[in-house]
Structure formats: C-alpha cells, structure tokens
Amino acid sequence: xxxxxxxxxxxxxxxxxxxxxxxxxxxxxxxxxxxxGHDLLHMWPTYAAYVTSFITIGIIWINHHAMLxxxxxxxxxxxxxxxxxxxxIGVLPFAxxxxxxxxxxxxGEHLAAAIYAGSFLLMSIFFLTLNRHILFAKAHLLxxxxxxxxxxxxxxxxxxxxxxxxxxxxxxxxxxYITLTICFVLAAYxxxxxxxxxxxx
Amino acid sequence: xxxxxxxxxxxxxxxxxxxxxxxxxxxxxxxxxxxxGHDLLHMWPTYAAYVTSFITIGIIWINHHAMLxxxxxxxxxxxxxxxxxxxxIGVLPFAxxxxxxxxxxxxGEHLAAAIYAGSFLLMSIFFLTLNRHILFAKAHLLxxxxxxxxxxxxxxxxxxxxxxxxxxxxxxxxxxYITLTICFVLAAYxxxxxxxxxxxx
Amino acid sequence: xxxxxxxxxxxxxxxxxxxxxxxxxxxxxxxxxxxxGHDLLHMWPTYAAYVTSFITIGIIWINHHAMLxxxxxxxxxxxxxxxxxxxxIGVLPFAxxxxxxxxxxxxGEHLAAAIYAGSFLLMSIFFLTLNRHILFAKAHLLxxxxxxxxxxxxxxxxxxxxxxxxxxxxxxxxxxYITLTICFVLAAYxxxxxxxxxxxx
Amino acid sequence: xxxxxxxxxxxxxxxxxxxxxxxxxxxxxxxxxxxxGHDLLHMWPTYAAYVTSFITIGIIWINHHAMLxxxxxxxxxxxxxxxxxxxxIGVLPFAxxxxxxxxxxxxGEHLAAAIYAGSFLLMSIFFLTLNRHILFAKAHLLxxxxxxxxxxxxxxxxxxxxxxxxxxxxxxxxxxYITLTICFVLAAYxxxxxxxxxxxx
Numbered sequence: 001x002x003x004x005x006x007x008x009x010x011x012x013x014x015x016x017x018x019x020x021x022x023x024x025x026x027x028x029x030x031x032x033x034x035x036x037g038h039d040l041l042h043m044w045p046t047y048a049a050y051v052t053s054f055i056t057i058g059i060i061w062i063n064h065h066a067m068l069x070x071x072x073x074x075x076x077x078x079x080x081x082x083x084x085x086x087x088x089i090g091v092l093p094f095a096x097x098x099x100x101x102x103x104x105x106x107x108g109e110h111l112a113a114a115i116y117a118g119s120f121l122l123m124s125i126f127f128l129t130l131n132r133h134i135l136f137a138k139a140h141l142l143x144x145x146x147x148x149x150x151x152x153x154x155x156x157x158x159x160x161x162x163x164x165x166x167x168x169x170x171x172x173x174x175x176x177y178i179t180l181t182i183c184f185v186l187a188a189y190x191x192x193x194x195x196x197x198x199x200x201x
Numbered sequence: 202x203x204x205x206x207x208x209x210x211x212x213x214x215x216x217x218x219x220x221x222x223x224x225x226x227x228x229x230x231x232x233x234x235x236x237x238g239h240d241l242l243h244m245w246p247t248y249a250a251y252v253t254s255f256i257t258i259g260i261i262w263i264n265h266h267a268m269l270x271x272x273x274x275x276x277x278x279x280x281x282x283x284x285x286x287x288x289x290i291g292v293l294p295f296a297x298x299x300x301x302x303x304x305x306x307x308x309g310e311h312l313a314a315a316i317y318a319g320s321f322l323l324m325s326i327f328f329l330t331l332n333r334h335i336l337f338a339k340a341h342l343l344x345x346x347x348x349x350x351x352x353x354x355x356x357x358x359x360x361x362x363x364x365x366x367x368x369x370x371x372x373x374x375x376x377x378y379i380t381l382t383i384c385f386v387l388a389a390y391x392x393x394x395x396x397x398x399x400x401x402x
Numbered sequence: 403x404x405x406x407x408x409x410x411x412x413x414x415x416x417x418x419x420x421x422x423x424x425x426x427x428x429x430x431x432x433x434x435x436x437x438x439g440h441d442l443l444h445m446w447p448t449y450a451a452y453v454t455s456f457i458t459i460g461i462i463w464i465n466h467h468a469m470l471x472x473x474x475x476x477x478x479x480x481x482x483x484x485x486x487x488x489x490x491i492g493v494l495p496f497a498x499x500x501x502x503x504x505x506x507x508x509x510g511e512h513l514a515a516a517i518y519a520g521s522f523l524l525m526s527i528f529f530l531t532l533n534r535h536i537l538f539a540k541a542h543l544l545x546x547x548x549x550x551x552x553x554x555x556x557x558x559x560x561x562x563x564x565x566x567x568x569x570x571x572x573x574x575x576x577x578x579y580i581t582l583t584i585c586f587v588l589a590a591y592x593x594x595x596x597x598x599x600x601x602x603x
Numbered sequence: 604x605x606x607x608x609x610x611x612x613x614x615x616x617x618x619x620x621x622x623x624x625x626x627x628x629x630x631x632x633x634x635x636x637x638x639x640g641h642d643l644l645h646m647w648p649t650y651a652a653y654v655t656s657f658i659t660i661g662i663i664w665i666n667h668h669a670m671l672x673x674x675x676x677x678x679x680x681x682x683x684x685x686x687x688x689x690x691x692i693g694v695l696p697f698a699x700x701x702x703x704x705x706x707x708x709x710x711g712e713h714l715a716a717a718i719y720a721g722s723f724l725l726m727s728i729f730f731l732t733l734n735r736h737i738l739f740a741k742a743h744l745l746x747x748x749x750x751x752x753x754x755x756x757x758x759x760x761x762x763x764x765x766x767x768x769x770x771x772x773x774x775x776x777x778x779x780y781i782t783l784t785i786c787f788v789l790a791a792y793x794x795x796x797x798x799x800x801x802x803x804x
Contacts, residue, residue: 005668008209008611012618015213016418018291019221020622025295027302036309040316054291058284062277065206076665080794083661090621090657094628101630108639115643191281209410216414217619219492220422226496228503237510241517255492259485263478266407392482410611417615420693421623427697429704438711442718456693460686464679467608593683 003071006082010064013086017093018057021050024097045103048180049116053096055187056120057089060127067131072143081133085126088119095119103176113176117168117183124165128158204272207283211265214287218294219258222251225298246304249381250317254297256388257321258290261328268332273344282334286327289320296320304377314377318369318384325366329359405473408484412466415488419495420459423452426499447505450582451518455498457589458522459491462529469533474545483535487528490521497521505578515578519570519585526567530560606674609685613667616689620696621660624653627700648706651783652719656699658790659723660692663730670734675746684736688729691722698722706779716779720771720786727768731761 025046028039064085071078095116102112134141135151146154168182226247229240265286272279296317303313335342336352347355369383427448430441466487473480497518504514536543537553548556570584628649631642667688674681698719705715737744738754749757771785 005610005614007206009614009618009664011206011210012213012615013622015210016217016619016622017625018287019214019217020625022218022221022291022294023224023626025292027295027299030302030306030308036303036312040312050292051288054288055284058281058287061210062280079665080661083658083794086621086661087654087657090625091628091653093625094630098630101633102639105633107633111639111643191284208407212407212411213414216411217418219488220415220418223419223422223492223495224425226493228496228500231503231507231509237504237513241513251493252489255489256485259482259488262411263481392485409608413608413612414615417612418619420689421616421619424620424623424693424696425626427694429697429701432704432708432710438705438714442714452694453690456690457686460683460689463612464682593686 003068003074006074006079007065007068010068010082010086011061014057014061014064014089017089018054018061020093021053021057021096024093024100025050043100043104045180046100048184049096049100049103052180052184052187053092055191056183057092059187059190060089060123063127067127067134070142070144070146071134073141075138075141077133078130078138078141081126081130085123085130088123088126092119092123099176099180103180109176110172113172113179114169117165117172117179120183121162121165121169124158124162128155128162131155131158204269204275207275207280208266208269211269211283211287212262215258215262215265215290218290219255219262221294222254222258222297225294225301226251244301244305246381247301249385250297250301250304253381253385253388254293256392257384258293260388260391261290261324264328268328268335271343271345271347272335274342276339276342278334279331279339279342282327282331286324286331289324289327293320293324300377300381304381310377311373314373314380315370318366318373318380321384322363322366322370325359325363329356329363332356332359405470405476408476408481409467409470412470412484412488413463416459416463416466416491419491420456420463422495423455423459423498426495426502427452445502445506447582448502450586451498451502451505454582454586454589455494457593458585459494461589461592462491462525465529469529469536472544472546472548473536475543477540477543479535480532480540480543483528483532487525487532490525490528494521494525501578501582505582511578512574515574515581516571519567519574519581522585523564523567523571526560526564530557530564533557533560606671606677609677609682610668610671613671613685613689614664617660617664617667617692620692621657621664623696624656624660624699627696627703628653646703646707648783649703651787652699652703652706655783655787655790656695658794659786660695662790662793663692663726666730670730670737673745673747673749674737676744678741678744680736681733681741681744684729684733688726688733691726691729695722695726702779702783706783712779713775716775716782717772720768720775720782723786724765724768724772727761727765731758731765734758734761 025043028036028043032039034042095118098112099116102109132155135146135154139151164182164186168179168186171182172179226244229237229244233240235243296319299313300317303310333356336347336355340352365383365387369380369387372383373380427445430438430445434441436444500514501518504511534557537548537556541553566584566588570581570588573584574581628646631639631646635642637645701715702719705712735758738749738757742754767785767789771782771789774785775782
C-alpha cells in the first residue's frame, strides 16, 4: 500500500473525529428552568473540553504527517499500528463528552477526568509505538537518512511527552480541574510556535 | 508539511461540518398534537438557519482555497492559525441548531441570534488573521508575486467584510430576525457571480 | 479553482451524507413491549428508504464525476451551482428519516412521501441546471469537444430523468408506497449495467 | 471513471463509518442510580463491539486497496458492486450498536448477535463478489498479470474467509458471547502480521 493512501485514510478519520466533537455541545433544553444565558455559562466545561480535544487532535494530525513524512513505503505492521492509533483517536469524542458531562454535574468527575487524560495518554503511547516501529524496526523503509542518535532523540522526546499526560491522569484523583488544565496547557504549548518540533507529542 | 495535505485536511473538516448541519433538522415527533404539515411549517427557522450556514460554509471553502492557492509551502504558524479557523467552523452546527431551536420557541432568541452571528464573526476574524499572516508575515512563502498595494487591498476588503457580521451580532438585541436576514443576505451576496472576488469573506 | 479540488470536496460531502444515512436506523428501545424480532420487522420502511437513498446518492456520485469529467477548469458559477446541488443532497438524510418514521406510523405519510420524492426531484433539477450551465453557458471550459447535438441530447435525457421523480412526488397523494416503489425502482434501474449512460439522472 | 476517484470515495465512506462507531458509546446518564464506575464497567459489550467493528472495518480498508490495486481502470459494474459493498459497511454502526445494547440487557441478544455477525458475513459476500468480478469477468481491466491459478487461489481464500462468519452467525443461537468472540478473534487474526495475506477477508 502506498503512503499516500495511508495518509488520506488517516486524514479522513482525523477530520471526522475532530468535527464530530461538536455533537458533544448540546443545545440547552427549551424547558430548562433557567435562562439560556445561565445554561450556556453553566456549560463551560463542555467548551473547555471541546477546545482542548480539538487542538490536541489537530496537533496529532500535524505530528502524524511529520512521522509518515519520513516513510518511503508502508508494510502490514505499520497499517495495523496506525489503525490502533486511529482507534484511540476515534474514542476521543466519547471521552470528551464524558469529561464535560460529569464535570458539569460534579459527580463521578474524578473518574471521568482520569478517562479523559487516560485517552490522551493511550493515544500518545500508540503514537510512540508506531513512531518507534517506523524509526527502528523498519528503518529500511525510511525515505531520508537519520543517524541512530537522531532517531533515539526523536523517540526520547516522544517518551518525555507521555509524562504530562500520565501526571494529568494521576492527578484526576486530586481534582478534575487540574487534569483539564494540564491537558489544555499541553495543547496550547504544542500549538505555540516555540514547540513546533514535530515529535513533542 | 505540503500545502496539498493542509488543503485535504481542511476540505475534510469543512465537508463533514457542512454535512453535519442536517442533523439539526429533526424529524417532528410522531406524538405531536399537530399535523405533520403544521409541524414542518413551524420549523422554518431551522430551514433558514440550515441554508444560511450551508452556503456560508460553502463560500468559506471557496475563499479558503483562494487564500491557500497563493501559498507555495506552509509553516507551523499557518497550520495552527488554520486549526483555529477550522475550530470556529466546527462549532457552526451547534450555533445553527441553537439559533433555530430558540427562534422557534421565541425564548432566549436574542442571545441565540447573537451567538449565531457572533460565530460567523469569529470565523471571519480567524480567516482575516490567517490571510494577513500569509500575505505579510510570511510573504516569502507566497507562490506568486503580489505588490504591497495588492496585499493591502485584499486585507482591507477582508476587514470590511467583518462589518456586516458585527452589525448582525449587535442587532440581535433589536430582533433575531434582522440578524438571520443579514446573515442570509450576506451568504446569498457572496454566492452571486458579482461578488466572486475571493476575499469578500 | 482546480477541478480536482471541486471533486474532492464534493466527494467528501457525498461520502459523509451517504454514511450519515445509517443514523436514521435507530436501535429499537429495550423497553419495547414487543420482541426485538417484531420491532425489527416493523422497521422495514427504514430499510427500504435507507437502501433507496444510499443507492440514489451513489448513482448521483457516479453521474457527478461523469459531468465534471468533461470540464477542464471551473468558474465561480459552477462552484455555486455545485454548492446548491450539494445542499440538496445534504438534506437527504433528513428526508429519508422523515419518510421512514411517518410511513411506519401510518400518519402524515402522504406528505412525508411527497417531501422524500420531492427532495430527489429538487436534487435532479439542481443537477440538470449545473449540467446545462457546464455544457452550454460555459462550453469554452469543456475539456473535450462535444457537438451541439450531443450536448442537447445529454440535457434532454437529464430532463426526461426528472419525469419519474415528479410522478413519484405527485403520486404520494394516492399512496406513499407507490412513491417509495418508484424511487427504489429508479435507483435499481440506474444501478443496472444497461442504464450506465451517465446522464440518466 | 478513474480508479483514484473510486478509491477516494470508498476511503471517505470507510473513514466516516469507522469514526461514526464512537456514537454508539453513549455517556452514562447522570441520573443513573449506580456510580459512574459501575455504569462504565457494565458497558463492556459496547467496548468489545466497538473494537471488533473498528478493526474489522480497518482490515476491510486494507484489503479493499489490495483488491483495487490490481485494477488499471473501472467500469459501471465495478462501481455498482463497490456501492453495494459500501452499503453493507455503512450499516455496521447500526449492527454494532444493536449488538451492544441488547447484549448489555440480556434481551433479544441471540437475534442481535445473529444480525451483527450476519452483517460481517454480508459484507464479506459483497467483497467476494466484487473481487471475483474484478479477477475474472473483467480480467482485461487488470493492471498486472495474474495466472488463472493465482486468481482462483485468491477467490478460494476469500471464500474460505466466509466460513467463520457463517459459523459466528449460526452460533448466535447457542450464545451471543461465542459470536462476539469469533468476530473479535477474526479481527485480531487478520490484524496480526502472520495473516497479512490481503485476501483473507
């Protein structure tokens, strides 16, 4: 299978997943006892989770292309590892909705936050696994020459990128707001020009 | 990252967002005390908001390509500004649904209309920001030569294009029908052959 | 704007619209007083409308490419007429759901059927309008030479293709089952190898 | 119609269908009498069905490209057979949701499992039909030379691939858990490197 086809399919799944996030922003029911303004303000965790997830998926899209950009061709293992990565991205609309709903009601919010950050962590692990496979196990498929040192450095940075998500997951036991803040700050950090090194995620 | 890839992903998000708008048109409940004909007529704000949003996203798609068509290559800032533009387009199915639902019930409709036109305004601001970055800060990435004057003229027209949306947002305090009318007329105006200058939005 | 880009965006909208149709097939509620088998059989109008709409959109996709395949480049009018065609395709998941729900309950089913067939009719009219514009008003954009006679013949067949949908819409006053049958037979007819002339729709 | 266009549209439908699967994972209602943890654990059939369907569609995507990769050009019959294949893939989000909902409630779960595995079986039959048409009826469209023997061998393996799905469908009468297990094991088997022969499905 050509690399282009793999990119096109991955782009499709990412584009659908990122756009489906909007379905989590539900129109407040007309029958609500409060004013629309009150209801919309009360929904702030939904907006925070939406923006965080949207930017995170967008960053993953950018990094995904940097990763595949090094490939000359693909093999079955790359296709399957990529499928697992897409699977972990595909569940983000659910994790985002879960986080927002339960944070809003202050009920079960610690578990919801753990699942939210845990989904990002899982996605990062699948990303690291695929990246590692491409850079080492399948180095002969690479289109451009990278020294052993350069490749180790890329993986190391990817590995360091897991730590904040592991922290965000663990700290959900303390407060879901800390979890959401870490995830949002990470998304903003990777979006900033300074962090444009493509392997941060 | 190649320009093609950026276009393909943006096209994907726009295609999904424009098609998801249909989910806002809900089948009237069978248990309604009225006839189907009555219920369907009563839903007219939904159709008006649907057509307005659909054509507006379609126009943005046309303008988006005119904007990217001038680029030879992309950089991290363009990717991130484009992501923010996509984010503002991604929320349009929500804003459209909110507008239609609350206009139908004549309740909270002023705020809903302000959010509806405000979403278009926000989208236009992100569009202007990205366009400005491409034309000035990153002029060396441009594929075709444009004089300083031509570039200023494009941005000026983009800036003028913000005014009607700002007006539509402000006038929601008077009547949400005025807001919806302005947004619809704008969409129709940009769709007409006369307004085919690609930077109107 | 290049033709490829127009095709890619149209393909995206068609692919999303055709796949969103599945959301109309709702899982029967667990709390139903009937068995699952009974409930699933009772949903047959949903399956009939799903298959009819799916194949019809698929045929439109095939014909859309035959139509654009004759173009060398596009202009603003083509983009806007194509957008109106996509708009009429975008509402098909709603029309399909409306048809299925009201046919199932034998309530308001004549109107629902009229809207269902009327949506196909509207789509065919937009298709004809775009095709006519491409073949005549913009003949200089055509990539391949077609005689005046050949072009008239294509439009004439497109026009004849409207008649069965007009008939299906009108006959909804008699019976919605006739309407659904005509729409299904048309979809099957165009899918059959014999009707592979690309302008039938 | 060019092969590329057929692949792009098919990729689009597959990408949307695989991503829509997430809509089946519903956020547990806040009003539930149980804790969130209990509710999420109770939803395990949803996760199992999600992962199984996601990987199965992913494998079909891989095999679909292997199948089309042999083609040089397409014809009307290939387009229509491919449309039927897409139709059978398009209903998988419904079949997945049906399976998960009814397995969770231990009600009507035998029928739901039969429909679930039966959908995979139907998809495999359409895949085999299209593959057979490409390899034999339309051998002159093939881009690469394959001996009669090689083509027979591909079809034979495709045919053998139907057996486990037929078995999974039949065994739903015994236990829906057996059905789900067979479908999951099949997905995992085809994903494993050893089974990378592209015609297994």
